[in-house]
Amino acid sequence: TQCGLQLHPDKTKIVYCKGGHRTGDYEHISFDFLGYTFRSRWIKTRQGKQGLYFIAAVSQKSAKRIRKEINSWPWRYWYQKELTDIRSYCSNRLQGWLNYYSLFGSSIIRNVLFHFDKRLSRWGKSKYKQLKTLMQAARWVNRIRRKKPHGFPHWHVA
Secondary structure, three states, X not given: OOOOOOOOOOOOOOOOOOEOOEOOOOOOOOEEEOOEEEEEEEEEXXXXXXXXXXXEEEOHHHHHHHHHHHHHOOOOHHHHOOHHHHHHHHHHHHHHHHHHHOOOOHHHHXXXXXXXXXXXXXXXXXXXXXXXXXXXXXXXXXXXXXXXXXXXXXXXXX
């Protein structure tokens, strides 16, 4: 109040961090902050234990924004280009998303970036006429992925 700041009533709430030994039921059990959703998730720890833990992962809103941006890239223009041109355009963006969102829940951001692979398959199907179906194009992308695992940033992450 002294600084002239106020808490936003819709954005400010007390959240119950359900997980581990905390098993109560409350109204608010998750929240979004800086592109992450903090909530309880079933995970396997480094020690091999499985359980319900309160951790962060990329939020649905951020994942949707990433997919939308991938779709907005000039895929039609790239029909005349090669894979190296796509790599030079996309690598920094993909690496940035991977660096930021893989801090917590790296498997979830990899699932989001799988959308890029699907879009790349559609590009390959349109560019190379011998790839008659989307399944053939997906196999083509997977062959490239196996041959060049460092082709795109999210390909070589285990």
